[in-house]
Amino acid sequence: MSIEGEFQKVEEKLFQNRYLVDSGQPHILVAPHEKPSKNLLAMTHLCPAGCYSQAESGQVELTADGCLECGTCRVLCEESGDITWNYPRGGYGILFKFG
């Protein structure tokens, strides 16, 4: 489907949500790499919270603060060792008001 026009930035969508961020303790970590794997690179499009981005040097970086804890990256990238995935500490992370 090809509708052009303005799309809302994912960050603006996340702005409506309630989080309790566990500062300095991200629950997902990207393993150091020179070139990202296909799945890890795909996360830059796939992550519904837009947590993954590609740096100019080519590596995939992660800011987990807006994570919705859906587990998509875990399904695609945990087994290969591209990432480690844990829950945030009990009580932290996304807190759905409606869900």
Add this chain to the structure above:
Amino acid sequence: MIDEKFDAIVIGAGMAGNAAAYTMASRGLKVLQLERGEYPGSKNVQGGILYADMLEKIVPDFREEAPLERRLIEQRFWFMTDKAHTGMHYRSDEFNEERPNRYTIIRSQFDRWFARQAQSKGAILLCETTAIELIRDAYGKVVGVRTDRSGGPIHADVVVLAEGVNGLLGTRSELRPRPSAAHVALAVKEMHFLPPEVIEARFNLKGDEGAVIEAAGTISEGMAGMGFIYTNKESISIGIGCLVSDFAESETSPAKLLDIFKKHPSVAPLIAGSEVKEYAAHLIPEGGYKAVPQLFGDGWVICGDAGQLNNAIHREGSNLAMTSGRLAGEAIFQIKSRRDAMTKANLSLYKKFLDESFVLKDLKKYKDMPELLHTQAQNLFLTYPQLVSKAMENFLRVDGKPKIEKEKDTFRNFRKARGFGLIGDAFRIARAWR
């Protein structure tokens, strides 16, 4: 931290966990329930539709108190192309019955209520507590859990894993595999708030009546997926989900897919002027019968989404979750009443209950469907909606062209697009449906 030993520890306070905790606590078992969220529901996402029959079997008078949004009297199925939808529509005043069959719900509110019911029966609920490890005895039997709170392990005769599709405990303990990308869908959803009277006018409803739209077609851009629009009291839940394997292959942004769905000319007027108050994402188990893992073992059972107990064809999940939780609870209670141990052999009673219930019977019926949807996604979600839409437009547009030529055009379009594939597709769907 907690010295006493429990009859059962339930991991999670979602549909399955709450049903299991309620069932066991109300029969006098000592139940501890662990929830990693701040409150039950804070990590849970659903469309969401509640199926009354399955909850009635657990909490018969739930209608008196449970936070229900609207009772559903109307269901629309939309076959979508970029500019049109071909619809099937069922509405009946029969659904305005004394004990309505389906309701929309908002999970964070519903789960809190449901967990409170379990607590009122004596279950102990600990929130903000993540179970991080199963504890086993020398023979490998699960005998308790360790949490991320300070203190030692907590012991129980049996652990009920109702930890959801993305649960870590079961996979890390190698009780079940991590779901594969072809067996889970990623769904994104927004909550659009509008005054109740606006929702009622736009959807042709009165009072607490509600409507549901399920949509498939070009909106999923050739991926196996569906969109949905559910009416709540003062809000509309709108979302779209597709298989993770398809997302990965096409590198499509789910957020953008949702925005395109919202801008569709058939959808935009329904949500116009709304205030969005939440954006959520969640995985949905879609692997069906063949993806259901081993559901019981020495000292453990798995319920709900964690066990892939979701009927993707009928968009049913919470009722399978609730029922599996209830059946696990009933099995555990029976074993306990006989003073038997929570061994694998004894806990197979839970699987027997599941096999005899609609849960596994329904999943078995559609066991070939997930694969079909996956391999035929382009045809089912792109080609056919376009063919049907074109046929409808051709049928309805009055332009002086003789009807016989119009019919020939439509027939030619179908044949050109799918050729003998048409027969094969019909056969494959019929076989998978059987």
